[in-house]
Amino acid sequence: MKRVVIAGAGQGGFQVAASLRQDGFDGEVLLFGDEPGLPYQRPPLSKEYIKTGNAERLLFRNADFFDKNAIRYLDGRSLTTIDRADRTVELDDGQTHGFDHLVLALGARNRRLPIPGMDFDGVMQLRTLADAERIRAAIAPGLSLVVIGGGFIGLEIAATAAAAGARVTVLEATDRLMSRVVSPAISAHFLAMHQACGVDVRLGTMARGIRGNDRGRAAAVEIDEGASIEADIVLVSAGIVPNVEIAEAAGIYVQDGIRVNDLMETSDPHISAIGDCASFPFGRDGILIRLESVQNAIDQAKCVVQRLLGHPEPYDKVPWFWSDQAAFKLQIAGLTAGADHQVARASDDGAKLTVHCFRQDTLIGVETVNAPADHMMARKLLALPQAPTLGAVEAKDFDLKAVFAAAQA
Ligand SMILES: Cc1cc2nc3c(=O)[nH]c(=O)nc-3n(C[C@H](O)[C@H](O)[C@H](O)COP(=O)(O)OP(=O)(O)OC[C@H]3O[C@@H](n4cnc5c(N)ncnc54)[C@H](O)[C@@H]3O)c2cc1C
Structure with a gap:
């Protein structure tokens, strides 16, 4: 493997480039994206940034990082075409670049509502x-x-x-x-x-x-x-649509997102897809999902890098997510949609809330408000080969630490 090209320089694309170097890849790395400037994090945009306006704090790394790590970075450049037979990509300024492996980390765009007036100023x-x-x-x-x-x-x-x-x-x-x-x-x-x-x-x-x-x-x-x-x-703010059209035009299989297997390979083994734009098989049942989270973009990027470096491991990370609203930090471990039984417990002073979510008697996720220790414990618990049942969790009086200790014993 001599040359990895990464299209899309957001959370997932940046992580692929950084992990390739961190894990010892010595070939060429080209990372490009259609936004101007250095790659940055999106979560603070709706949180600290709206308050402080400090754009520098959003950057993953400053310009030196790219030079020092021999990552060739092109900003403000869109991928327009993938030629799978020649293994080249074409950008909007007509440049073409060959690849041994291409990673599509193209993210998503906002869904436009089909209502009148969307184009007014404001x-x-x-x-x-x-x-x-x-x-x-x-x-x-x-x-x-x-x-x-x-x-x-x-x-x-x-x-x-x-x-x-x-x-x-x-x-x-x-x-x-x-x-x-x-x-x-x-x-x-x-x-x-x-x-x-x-x-x-x-x-x-x-x-x-x-x-x-x-x-x-x-x-x-x-x-x-x-x-x-x-x-x-x-x-x-009505949801997002994955950026799949360029992959689809190249004949890559698309199903909700760019469809990948549990190694993040698309229907073309020389091309991977990760993050918001990719749909992948999840959990024991292998249901097809697409996740829109930092954790997912980062862990899928690392999964691709490990495979490219000769250590393929199926992707099976526990999803987690957070949202900060006023003084409330919401954290979610696992996927709680589809739960058929929930048990909510608030702390005596009402400052914390933890909701255990079960499907068919098995713990599938834990939602917490202002309870970061419970969140961390839930992530560990959900990563165990066998998720605990309602009975096991209830027997320990919903103390996840105790359930984890019991599961490990
Ligand atoms: C305001 C906001 C707040 C969020 N808050 C949270 C949070 O609190 N917690 C959490 O877990 N997640 C949060 N997310 C979601 C998280 O940021 C995304 O899931 C994550 O960024 C996905 O990474 P990605 O690499 O798949 O996509 P992105 O980070 O979106 O990167 C994709 C990049 O590809 C570029 N691109 C698209 N098409 C082309 C093309 N043709 N050529 C070149 N480049 C292209 C895009 O412009 C973009 O720069 C938030 C997202 C937003 C927008």
Whole structure:
């Protein structure tokens, strides 16, 4: 293996380049991505960055790192075509680069809602640093922000904007917040918190359209039965769509994301895909999923690197995720969607909450609020070859440390 080319310089792409060097790869590494500047982390965009505007703290590494590690890095360059027969990629400026192995780490883009008014000024979405800069510049005390979508990113921005003195309304189409990914207990906990922070949360409410003023700026969001909510800014946070089109055009198999096996190989063994753009077999049943998280992008990057260096190991990491909203740190270990039984326990002072989620009697995930030690223990427990049952967890009075000790004994 002489030359690895990595398309997409976000969380996963950067990690492939860094791990190749860290683990001793001595061939050529070319990393390129379509955003300007050095590779950076996205999670702080909806958290610290909106408050501080400190873009330097987002960088994974500064420019020296790329020079010292002989990683050739091209910013502001898009992949346009993959020629699988010649094993070359073509970029938007016409450059072509040959590869022995190509890693697709192309991430995802925001889903555009099929409602009128999405193009008015003041309608925003958040994926990139440039998006975050625009949102940060727009948030001000007294203005009204309507967030369409009560998921992680929309709620993080809602909390920050409310703390900055904006009047914030969140519209969520389903009957609870973050409904796709957390248990009802966590949804209720965060609903109460956002309401206490002054956010007007409207559940079961669809945005039907965005109305503009005569200067082409967003002025209101139309909801049901002719009602509307005044808005200076509208943040549309309604999920993402994986970037699969270039792979698909090259004849690589796509199914929700770029389909990979448990070694992160696409249908072309010279091409891997990782992170938000890849769908992969998960768990004992091998169900096909796509995960949108830092953990997933990093661990899949490491999985590819190990394989390229001759140590293939099937990907089987425990998923984990976090979200910071106001003073609440939500952490999730495992995948809790699809749980058929949940047990929620709050600490006596109500400051912490832990929800154990079971499916068919087996622990599949643990959600915690402001309980980082429980989260870390849950990650270890879920990595055991046999996940504990409800009986085992209940027998130890939901003390995960005790369950872990018992499972290891
Ligand atoms: C605001 C925000 C907050 C988040 N918060 C959290 C969090 O708290 N916890 C968590 O676990 N996860 C969080 N995430 C998700 C996490 O950041 C992603 O799951 C992770 O970045 C995925 O890594 P990736 O490498 O697959 O994609 P990305 O990091 O998105 O990188 C993909 C890169 O490829 C580029 N690209 C796309 N098409 C092309 C092309 N044709 N040519 C060249 N380059 C291309 C993209 O522009 C991008 O730079 C957050 C995401 C956002 C947007």
